[in-house]
Amino acid sequence: MSEHLLEVRGIDAYYGPIQALREVSLHVDKGEIVTLIGANGAGKTTLLNTLFGNPRALVGHILFRGEEITRLPTYQIAKRGLALVPEGRHIFPGMTVEENLVMGTIPVGMEHADEDRQAMFELFPRLEERRDQRAGTLSGGEQQMLAIARALMARPEMILLDEPSLGLAPLVVKRIFEVLREIAGLGKTIFLVEQNANHALKLADRGYVLVNGVIELQGSGKELLGNPQVRQAYLGGH
Amino acid sequence: MDWHILGQQLVNGLTLGSIYGLIAIGYTMVYGIIGMINFAHGDVYMISAYLTAISLAVLSAFGVESVPFAIVVTLGLTMFITGVYGWSIERVAYRPLRGSTRLAPLISAIGISLLLQNYVQVAQGARNQGIPSLIDGVFRVGNDKDFVQMTHVQLLIVIASFGAMAGLTWLIQRTSLGRQCRATQQDRHMAEILGINTDRIISTVFVIGAAMAAIAGTLVTLNYGSFDFFVGFVTGIKAFTAAVLGGIGSLPGAMLGGILLGLFESLFSGFVNTDYKDVFSFSVLVLVLIFRPSGLLGRPEVEKV
Ligand SMILES: Nc1ncnc2c1ncn2[C@@H]1O[C@H](COP(=O)(O)OP(=O)(O)OP(=O)(O)O)[C@@H](O)[C@H]1O
Numbered sequence: 081m082s083e084h085l086l087e088v089r090g091i092d093a094y095y096g097p098i099q100a101l102r103e104v105s106l107h108v109d110k111g112e113i114v115t116l117i118g119a120n121g122a123g124k125t126t127l128l129n130t131l132f133g134n135p136r137a138l139v140g141h142i143l144f145r146g147e148e149i150t151r152l153p154t155y156q157i158a159k160r161g162l163a164l165v166p167e168g169r170h171i172f173p174g175m176t177v178e179e180n181l182v183m184g185t186i187p188v189g190m191e192h193a194d195e196d197r198q199a200m201f202e203l204f205p206r207l208e209e210r211r212d213q214r215a216g217t218l219s220g221g222e223q224q225m226l227a228i229a230r231a232l233m234a235r236p237e238m239i240l241l242d243e244p245s246l247g248l249a250p251l252v253v254k255r256i257f258e259v260l261r262e263i264a265g266l267g268k269t270i271f272l273v274e275q276n277a278n279h280a281l282k283l284a285d286r287g288y289v290l291v292n293g294v295i296e297l298q299g300s301g302k303e304l305l306g307n308p309q310v311r312q313a314y315l316g317g318h
Numbered sequence: 319m320d321w322h323i324l325g326q327q328l329v330n331g332l333t334l335g336s337i338y339g340l341i342a343i344g345y346t347m348v349y350g351i352i353g354m355i356n357f358a359h360g361d362v363y364m365i366s367a368y369l370t371a372i373s374l375a376v377l378s379a380f381g382v383e384s385v386p387f388a389i390v391v392t393l394g395l396t397m398f399i400t401g402v403y404g405w406s407i408e409r410v411a412y413r414p415l416r417g418s419t420r421l422a423p424l425i426s427a428i429g430i431s432l433l434l435q436n437y438v439q440v441a442q443g444a445r446n447q448g449i450p451s452l453i454d455g456v457f458r459v460g461n462d463k464d465f466v467q468m469t470h471v472q473l474l475i476v477i478a479s480f481g482a483m484a485g486l487t488w489l490i491q492r493t494s495l496g497r498q499c500r501a502t503q504q505d506r507h508m509a510e511i512l513g514i515n516t517d518r519i520i521s522t523v524f525v526i527g528a529a530m531a532a533i534a535g536t537l538v539t540l541n542y543g544s545f546d547f548f549v550g551f552v553t554g555i556k557a558f559t560a561a562v563l564g565g566i567g568s569l570p571g572a573m574l575g576g577i578l579l580g581l582f583e584s585l586f587s588g589f590v591n592t593d594y595k596d597v598f599s600f601s602v603l604v605l606v607l608i609f610r611p612s613g614l615l616g617r618p619e620v621e622k623v
């Protein structure tokens with residue numbers, strides 16, 4: 081059996097009677113940057129949430145480091161080394177920036193907290209300036225950086241991001257993608273969900289295209305960038 | 319104006335208010351974390367009064383003579399057992415109904431409330447129960463006719479309540495458990511994704527609320543010495559009023575609301591009418607709900623999406 085870091089085998093997921101994912105299979109190898117692109121409502125967020133057990137995959141298997149995590153309770157999945165930067169950021173608005181970072185350390189404990197917090201402040205100097213500010217008062221871009229930093233505080237083997245560039249100014253988007261490259265340079269495996277297909281495919285080693293809950297295409301970042309179907313649907317036809 | 323009456327009512331109000339504050343904590347923390355009112359909370363307080371009497375009786379039967387020792391053991395025991403009640407209420411009345419309509423757990427909690435009242439009535443009898451006074455002594459200022467006094471029990475109540483509130487504030491603000499409680503309160507699903515077992519946190523909050531009510535139950539029993547199976551009802555609604563006054567969901571709000579309500583009620587009894595003091599307190603509840611439903615310290619979170 082080949083050892084992928086993350087392997088999704090034929091999962092189906094439902095919201096009540098509505099099927100949101102159909103026999104989705106994909107894999108991510110250690111050290112890769114893999115992206116998943118797709119239109120609004122394709123099921124991208126559902127896929128990430130299914131990896132964290134909500135909604136549960138009714139059919140199929142999810143393996144991480146070769147171990148089945150399909151039925152683990154959500155709170156135990158972080159302890160296996162997966163961290164999520166969710167759609168809409170979901171920082172804790174009533175906590176300070178610093179407390180939000182500490183919340184990321186739950187799976188690993190406080191042992192490396194000081195050192196890791198310092199590393200995050202180097203990666204995102206804006207957060208250091210605002211360390212005692214309530215996170216709910218940060219700008220959208222700052223909140224996104226905080227959500228990424230919080231995920232990294234768990235020292236995850238793999239980080240999953242759900243449209244981190246959504247609603248941000250072009251300069252901030254550029255900064256986010258630079259940061260992703262830096263994070264990859266640190267040896268983290270990245271799974272990036274994006275609608276910003278151009279940026280995402282340029283960054284990624286490989287990509288998948290999700291259409292109505294089904295994986296329609298897959299290939300290297302370059303291949304997908306050159307694919308006429310992808311260009312037509314996701315890159316404005318240029 | 320009779321200054322000694324004012325002074326006396328302030329002392330009484332502070333004592334009463336500390337008790338309301340302690341019980342209000344349970345309402346506000348549970349509301350904060352699951353968005354629902356624990357209707358059995360008043361009865362948890364009632365249970366703690368009985369446990370206090372039982373514990374003191376057993377200790378004295380075993381020949382324990384040191385009053386401070388008896389009180390400390392009783393407090394610890396009562397907090398523990400009452401905490402188990404709080405934990406069980408969440409397990410039985412709330413957890414199985416998560417995800418159903420909001421009304422369902424409220425009804426099951428009222429069911430638990432009736433169950434506890436009737437079970438205590440059957441097991442302990444419907445009559446008023448009492449314990450002998452353990453702590454005598456007063457501090458008194460003024461002359462023989464006009465004076466303000468604070469009994470040693472009242473002082474104990476105020477000190478213990480403020481101590482408990484300070485300790486809890488520290489726990490919530492400074493410890494990892496406290497941060498996990500706040501995270502669960504602010505965004506339960508995200509807390510879960512970050513690795514927090516939020517079921518455990520919710521249980522913990524019920525236990526903390528019950529333990530705080532137990533401190534109140536023990537202290538009140540030491541003060542008044544008498545109680546029956548129905549004491550949880552009126553006291554519970556008063557404490558709930560305090561929680562709403564302070565801003566339901568807000569921990570400092572519960573403490574502030576409790577102390578203010580105690581002061582209002584005592585001043586009203588001292589200067590207007592004692593018989594109508596409950597009516598007065600419930601009018602406060604109605605007025606707050608009409609004019610400032612978010613309470614004194616509760617404010618909607620400022621949040622950017
Ligand atoms: N909680 C929910 N309950 C019911 N249906 C849902 C729920 N969440 C998503 N859906 C439905 O599942 C489908 C996939 O939604 P999903 O959020 O996964 O799409 P997405 O690819 O992330 O879209 P976007 O790019 O807009 O974020 C949609 O049809 C959506 O309406």
Ligand SMILES: [Mg+2]
Pocket residue numbers: 124125126167242
């Ligand atoms: Mg989405």
